[in-house]
Amino acid sequence: RHTTYPIMSRSSARIDTKKVNSELVTLTYGALVAQMVKDLDNVDDVSKQLERLGYNMGIRLIEDYLAKTSTGRCHDLKDTADKIQSAFRMYLGVQPNVANWSAAGDEFSFILDTNPLTELVELPDDLKALKYCNIICGVIRGALEMVQMDVQSWIVQDQLKGDSNTEIR
Template sequence: MLRDFENVEDVNKQLERLGYNMGMRLIEDYLSKTNSSRCLDMRDTAEKIQSAFRMYLNVQPTITNWAPSADEFSLVFDNNPLTEFVELPSDLNTSLRYCGIINGCIRGALEMVQLEVQCWFVQDQLKGDSTTEIRVKFIRKMDDTLPED
């Protein structure tokens, strides 16, 4: 991707978009395998995200740092499987968001069930942090839209 795009921000956008598209497809598989019902609140949503990570990546992030309004939480990974065999070039260490694919995946999956969220990294093991922490914030419940016909 670095060869295909002119700058790192474009690569970051493509990684996020790739994850988003994956999430849109993974949610169907997840729902069919787990027979999950609709999420009642963000705590329920967080538990189902945790379950999906265990199911697809064989890791179980810790759900922590809830906002007082219960609309925002963190997923903390002791081991991020996407970073096991990756080393970022030193000149891109601060700007490339290699694991942005995870944020896109969460966003895409939740949008398919009418939840708009924002995701960002607080800590990243690829950047030298001891854990990987992703913050997930509820933005709004999206309305089901039907064609006018």
């Protein structure tokens, strides 16, 4: 009696691991937000927790960023914006535009034409007040605090709410 086994081989088609990783992050983050919505009483609490979670990630992520890039101290806020822009590319696979500088040069925005966190997301009407991407604001705040920069960050425009892009100030 012979048992036959199928022959396993690698597919000649390459899997795009960046796309797989991006989708995995998107789905995992979506599941986290959905669970937080179930567990917490209101949308504002979820938004605050997402920012706090991002902050905690940012205070750790800065070490990884500095180790991988061997970057030095920022000379000015423009240099800081450029380095954050490179971190977006490194960790989220997108490069936002730096825009909307204030006259004093002490504020700017990141404009994301595509946002990997929101690729597969549609907010129901009862969650329209949710700041779904608040985790990014927290990461920015936490990372910069670790390099002695006290900043605030918030979502100005959100594609999930019908805006043409996502703007983080």
